[in-house]
Amino acid sequence: MCMSIIELLQSQVVKAVAELYQANLDVDEVVVNHTKKEFEGDFTIVTFPLAKKIRKKPATIAEELGKKLVGISASVAGYNVSGGFLNLSLELDFWHQTFNELIESEYPLPKVDRKIMIEYSSPNTNKPLHLGHIRNILLGWSCAKMYEFIGYDVIKTQVVNDRGVAICKSMLAWQKYGNGETPSSSNLKGDHLIGNYYVLFNQKLAEEYQLWQRTDTAQRLYKSNQEEHPKESSFFKFYANQYFNNYSALGQEVRNLLIQWEKGDQATIDLWNKMNGWVYDGFNQTYLKLGVEFDVSYYESKTYLLGKESIVMGLADKVFFEKPDGSVWVDLSDVGMDEKILLRSDGTSVYMTQDIGTAQKRYQEFRFEKMVYVVGDEQNYHFSALFEILKRLKEPYAKDLFHLSYGMVDLPTGKMKSREGTVVDADVLIQEILSISTRSAAERGELEDLTEERQNEIIKRIALGALKFFIIKVNPKKRMVFNPEESLDMQGQTGPYVQNAYVRIRSILRKTDLPKVAFGNYQMSLEERQLTALLEQFVATVEQAALAYDPSSIANYAYNLARSFHRYYHEVRILNAESEEARDFRLILINHIARILEKSFYLLGIEMPERM
């Protein structure tokens, strides 16, 4: 693909400035915008930044530059000046040529022989996926698609937190209170079943804690801490973890189970395997509904011992230090962080240790050039520390790690809190939007002549299109509010709006054959030039979005393109155009619009329906 229009103009301005003023300019110094609709022209050069270098008034520069560009550039037809803004109009031939190149372009872009690994899911096996996971998954999936588009080899991965205290809690609760319940006996998805036992465990623990709080031991503890925690309730809230570790009978049982697991006790391992198997069945169903998959999965149960050798080596190299009790730490205070623990005094590893080991394992296995962790911004500090530690260990890939940190998803009522039961479950949410989509499809009645199977496929695409677009249109870095009702909207700035533009085009194209040639003597209108300019931006938009790990810009691009199309569609007739040439051109134009809309949505993980 040759250079974009903006790049072309930038280079021409550089040339013109060199000839006019003998001044050297970098292409990046040339600001080129699309001309605002209030002004005449296609593109606008901002001349304020040039004023200092050239030592003339911006308006004068604009005037002289405009004249020069018309002279030296075959693509610039005319110009006008408004203050420091030079508005350029491009030759019609140039537009026609651009258009012809566009419709022949091929996507994805050629392979570049670079490898990127993207971790975009890291579920715990003690509860089902929720709305936060959905944002995580959609972001990561879209990044994978964007990088494939720009020619990378992409390895999609997840890390499953399948061991530890949390899963033992579910196991224990199931053992004690489950009566052998299974997904099939209860007709529950496995992840939901396990989630129920996790909740049940916490209920039982809370009851146990309540009773204990009335004992003499508890009251003594409270009294001796009364200065810091004057209120009894706040003291016991503060003390919950210590209670679990030091007094709770249930806590003791959980720890015993964990020890059995670590010893490899067969009965415990069997139970663990059985329950995790149920959870994976559940997760896989949810992943399937969301249309995502992984090339490789890592399991904490297999990686939790990794990383220890590195700690020992780092200790020898004085990257880390040992405290008198035998625990190993790294001091990151010179880069504005704290001391972080890497090995407990009993020699066992922590989360950070595993992450070090897992990074090494992945690099050995895949030799990636980039590794992206899609993880919520609550873990910013953890990843800063992890990357810094790997740098100090002189890992060759340390500089190629990136934490795609996304903002939490809030509800209109505030934060999602599992303790308060305000978490939006992924499966429930998908089910809800499917029923809304089904209902509105029935009301509209457009699909009645299709088989039920095809209807359901279309309904699914619309429903998931609405949900996914709603989430992915927001800049990943920003915290977002998820209003369940609005997310199911299908009008305005939504997935179905964009899908509708595609469907309208497909409907027209079904009625006729695509012409072979775009232009006879046809001359593009202003609106058609603007659509062409928008289409021309597609590749640059995707490239920028990929480099910035920001799918939301593609969502906004697709929406803008759809909006321009909808307006165009109302203004011109296509099948009954005023001339054969207009008809041919427009058919090819809208065909390309449909193609780009479809591509854009593919990059967002959203499928297009043929009808709706």
Added chain:
RNA sequence: GGCCCCGUAGUUCAACGGAUAGAAUAGCGGUUUCCUAAACCGUAGAUACAGGUUCGAUUCCUGUCGGGGCUACCA
């Protein structure tokens, strides 16, 4: 306490330091003998506050106020 992030129409989101801050939704008013009205057109409405840097600030800097996160021998 320390460190980090965020404050844009009633609401949800946009805006490489560039022209009169864009959309959507909710409100009000229109458009269908015409290719899918999940559409289109019109109307009204916002940069938390105070300074600073700049030809130019929603964007960069400082302070104030407000919201959030992190700061475990948890993951």
